[in-house]
Amino acid sequence: MKTTGNTVFISGGSAGIGLAIAKKMSASGNMIIINGRSEERLRKALKELNNAVAIQGDLSVKADRLKIAEELKTKHPKLNIIINNAGAAFMNDLSDVNNKSAEKAFEEINTNYISVIDFTALTLPLLLQQEDAAIVNVSSIAVFRSNKYLPTYSASKAALHSYTQGLRDTFSENKKLKVYELYPPLVNTEFSAEIGGANGIPASQVADELFVALERNQFEVPVGDTRKIHELVVPITENVTL
Template sequence: MKTQHNTVLITGGSAGIGFEIAKQFVRKGNQVIITGRNPERLQQAAAQLTNTTALVSDVSNPADVDQLVERLQNEFPSLNLVVNNAGRAFYYSLSEDGVQATDKAAEEITTNYLSIIRLTEKLLPLLKKQPEAAFVNVSSIVAFVPNHALATYAASKAALHSYTQALRFTLAKDTAIKVFELMPPLVNTEFSEAIGGANGISPTVVAEELLNALETETYEIHVGNTADLYKLFLSSPADALLTLNSRR
């Protein structure tokens, strides 16, 4: 898929991986739209980019999504690339008393999984009109192997991985829309600070890997250590589980 002259939507584009992806697409000459919940942070991000529009929107809020989709249809009818990057994560132990795992899991599932289904469904008619189009779902290394301190987050990403595979298979049958899955390991961002993100790879590396994968049409993108863990997972799921959980 071409990585120039696209109209690109990036949810959660004001910081971290999303912001770095926006920077890479801007450098390639694309029109970029970033969304986020915090207006001030979103405007600060957009001020650092050219050819970028910032739209305040919470992907977990159905009313916000409806408003976003309507605006995209009216103002950006050439939209052909959607990067579902917005995420939510809680770092805790399932053995803690009163941890409220159900509430935390509900937030993670809503943001990391259900909101992507909702936005994809609503934007599908618009992307079908384009000669070339794609969805990119940002999941994680833990979609293959869960980390014990990110148990419900990992479950939400595993659900997203399964959905993404089914979406890719379905859309390939009767549309020109491609479906990519970006699967980073630990990344050094504010989002991952609580789980030792300082030890992770740069978000710039993740963004560069995405653009390379789009150009080569590599649909499942195993960034950094994700590639090694996936190989281990294929040979021994038990060893992969122990390996990932010994790192943090």
């Protein structure tokens, strides 16, 4: 699809991968709308962007999703790309009965999966009015293999992965709407600091590879180490008929 002249909404756009994508898209002549929970962080991020505005709100909250979707409809009727990037992750020791594992899992599932489904449904009518539109869901290398540190986060991203495949199949005959899935590995951001993010790739690399994928209409976007797993797993799953 085209990579300039778009109106792009990015959740979690005030830092990390979201801000890196916002910078890349802003520098390429797109109108950028960043979203986040912190007004202060949004203001700071806007100083690093051109042709950008911010909408404060927490997409994990139904009322905020409705408010944001309505603002996009009324103030940004040319919206044609949404990037569902906002996420929640917790170290979750399943062996600790006092760990509140279910509460952590609930927040991860709500933010990383349920909220994405609802917000996408709320913005779909606007996207479907455009001549060239896209939905980008940011999942993770964790969709392919969980671990003892992030078991419930991995499960929430695996759910997002499955939903994204179904969404892509749903609109496979609509040539105006494309559905992408971005699979970052460990990325050096504040979000991933607790799990050793300092050893990860820079967020700018994720943004660069997404940009190339948009240009090529490459709907599956594995980044860095994710490519190794993706090359093994996806050719098998794509040939399975349910």
